[in-house]
Amino acid sequence: MKQKYLEARGIWNLDASGFPLAFVMCKTTEDVSAAVQYAKAAQLQICVRTAGAHSSHAVVDNVLCINLSLMRKVTVTSAGTAEVEGGAMIQDVDDACAPSGMALPMGHVSHTGVAGMLLNATSGVGYMCRTRGLCGNFLLEATMVMHDGRVLTVNAKENEDLFWGLPGAGANFGIATRFKFKLTKVARNVLAGDVVRFPKGEGPPIFNSGKTRFELIKQWTEFYATAPDECSALLVLAGQGPVIARIAYIPKEEADCGGDDVEEVTTHTTSSLRGCWGRAEPSSIKLGRAAFQPIMSSATALINTVKPRNYWNGLQKMGQFKSSFYYQKGVNVEGAIPDDVLQKLTDLAKECPVSNDGSAIILMTMGGKLKELRPGDGPSSDVMGRMNWWVIIIAQFPQGAEKPELRQRCIDWVRKTYEVVKPLGCFGSLPKPSKNDNDNGGALHSDEAMEYWTTGIGELYGSNWPRLRELKRKYDPENFFSLNRNIKPAEDCA
Incomplete structure (x- = not known):
């Protein structure tokens, strides 16, 4: 037992x-x-x-x-929809969708739960968000258990006000035990992989990129200011380590989504976008090579694994991180990241107290299809539609509380880095946070091990904050569901 x-x-x-x-x-x-x-x-x-x-x-x-971890069943229908139980992970959905050539836009990490991803603030930010939008845009229906045990069907016709509030805020209103999603076509093979570069003066001399850490990062951020929506990336400033770019070219749904399967083989090469198809490439692969060429050919790479990959068994399974002890914060950035902030981030990456594959400053590209979001489209649309970058700062301390001094140093480093980026955060239609953290109705993030967004949760939802408080009053008036990014019922926030 x-x-x-x-x-x-x-x-x-x-x-x-x-x-x-x-x-x-x-x-x-x-x-x-x-x-x-x-x-x-x-x-x-x-x-x-x-x-x-x-x-x-x-x-x-x-x-x-x-x-709900025993409730992981996923059923894909011939009508292009998926029925997903409340405990399913991203990898469960991908495995079920692969035979049909369909997909659901979801997060980057395959062991993330679909419910947590959908019902929390991000509502499904991943490789496809720049061409398809958020996972929440594909939700058709949910089954919810309410605070009194009632079971509600929630869709665009039944309990439609609650249906609006589910993507990004749904954990506040009940427990989702089943979802129904529409699916999207996706290319079976996409151009994707990692490019690892050591900054000038760091790493093995033979593989030195010839550019400083700042120059590498600056080049990437400038590229994505005008990059095609199909270009997605995570730029990773590894703690005490190299600069890693995980890139993917995801064709739009109306593009050619055919192509034969490819065998996944890890390659290590200093060449730039070296071909490995061995036969006529699909047009989407050629377009991907051309789109990324300006930045891929500009500096020497220690490792380059960019190649055609099966979408479900290749790209989607690249994002796996072992269970360990972590502390994390993040900022949703509107506009460009100024040079002085980029320089501070490069310096702070070198100050990270630990050197492991779970500690980094991550710059995630946003924009694209997300720019079409309007404030009232969903709970966090006011903010998500403004974001250009999502900056995540994370530290892994594998021995946890057994080494309290190291744990505290990691937490302090994350918080210090967060304060550098925080002024760039976009806060929807609400004013930026004041010195008084209780300005937004007292509904704040707890400063615990995982904190992604800004200090006040009202800032996350922007102009939709009052509407969400009213929904909370209607569907969970006693705040029974309080252990989440909590929205208090309207009367409690007066």
């Missing part, structure tokens, strides 16, 4: 794994409803664990944990 309890506690960020009173291992919507009713009757606070990848509230001390 003890072993099962410890297994149920297991989440990606071990630094955020608490000790609940008990776990309810649910297999059906009825199980979830019964667990909610029991907790309500026993006056127990609850937390909800799906995949447990990126939440500081998935496994919490001294509460009843409703665990």
